[in-house]
Amino acid sequence: MTVEQPGGEGFRSGFACFVGRPNAGKSTLTNALVGQKIAITSSRPQTTRHAIRGIVHRSDAQIVLVDTPGLHRPRTLLGSRLNDLVRETWAEVDVVGFCVPANEKVGKGDRFIAGELRKIAAHTPVVAVVTKTDVARPEQVAERLTEVSELMDFAEVVPTSAQSGFQVQLLSDLLVGLLPEGPQLYPDGDLTDEPTDVLVAELVREAALEGVRDELPHSIAVVVEETIEKKDLLEIYAIIYVERSSQKGIVIGRGGARLKQVGTDARRQIEKLLGTRVHLDLHVKIAEDWQRDPKQLRKLGF
Numbered sequence: 001m002t003v004e005q006p007g008g009e010g011f012r013s014g015f016a017c018f019v020g021r022p023n024a025g026k027s028t029l030t031n032a033l034v035g036q037k038i039a040i041t042s043s044r045p046q047t048t049r050h051a052i053r054g055i056v057h058r059s060d061a062q063i064v065l066v067d068t069p070g071l072h073r074p075r076t077l078l079g080s081r082l083n084d085l086v087r088e089t090w091a092e093v094d095v096v097g098f099c100v101p102a103n104e105k106v107g108k109g110d111r112f113i114a115g116e117l118r119k120i121a122a123h124t125p126v127v128a129v130v131t132k133t134d135v136a137r138p139e140q141v142a143e144r145l146t147e148v149s150e151l152m153d154f155a156e157v158v159p160t161s162a163q164s165g166f167q168v169q170l171l172s173d174l175l176v177g178l179l180p181e182g183p184q185l186y187p188d189g190d191l192t193d194e195p196t197d198v199l200v201a202e203l204v205r206e207a208a209l210e211g212v213r214d215e216l217p218h219s220i221a222v223v224v225e226e227t228i229e230k231k232d233l234l235e236i237y238a239i240i241y242v243e244r245s246s247q248k249g250i251v252i253g254r255g256g257a258r259l260k261q262v263g264t265d266a267r268r269q270i271e272k273l274l275g276t277r278v279h280l281d282l283h284v285k286i287a288e289d290w291q292r293d294p295k296q297l298r299k300l301g302f
Helices: 026-034 077-092 108-118 138-149 168-177 196-209 245-252 254-274 294-299
Strands: 012-019 052-057 061-067 095-101 126-131 156-159 221-229 233-242 277-286
Touching: 012 026, 012 168, 026 052, 026 061, 026 095, 026 126, 026 168, 061 168, 095 108, 095 138, 095 168, 126 138, 126 168, 138 156, 156 168, 196 221, 196 233, 196 254, 233 245, 233 254, 245 254, 245 277, 254 277
Parallel strands: 012 061, 012 095, 095 126, 126 156, 233 277
Antiparallel strands: 052 061, 221 233
16 A cells, blocks of 8 residues: 655646635635634625635645636626635636525526536536535435435535534545546645735624624725834735715724724734734725726725
């Protein structure tokens, strides 16, 4: 019996991405496989706006997981750009994981994505991942597996739960089996190749999304303006952008209470991610209708 050496003979490496409609559990699954939070999660649809890369290290393989935004019917220029990002990503990876939540019936959005994936299935294996089995009854999981299997001819179909860890290791094994043999792509210990400013901005946005009204999440964007490293402290200055003055009031809250809570929650997550004490300075500004303005989208990193 031969034991694979990292990057040596028998070692597999490559890129995999999770796709699915908004809120299908893609980011939570990415974090579970990586073993640490690198993609933000929220019950709000379209939380993910960047193709965040997470790195799974194994003795026999290295999987670079690309977590993509949810594919949806776009209503803004931002929405169109996010959809383009998803299609660009799955055209370049070695294997695609199509996520469908176990607790929701297969719908029009899932069928649309399956139709798109059929176009690439001839040269890129597609694995169907039935997510969130921890919040579904056994009969729902069985029903979802049947519905999903009828969408297209998948390389594998696997039910999982990122929350409980159910079959996450099996999913990892299945993805590895579909990767080509190749060298280690990232050094041991690297969990993502995202710039720190992007990860920090995402953690601030995640905190800002909690408890806001339904119409507000899409209007929130965050930019890190400056970071200053001191001996045992990292000072971070960030701006939360919204589209209207009424939204600014919601994010700040009565007497600044909401913004203070956002800062506390985000700082805790940033310190956990970076392993250092953080001073986080947040301000809220208005960028009118930025989701529809090409110039402002560029300024905000889209």
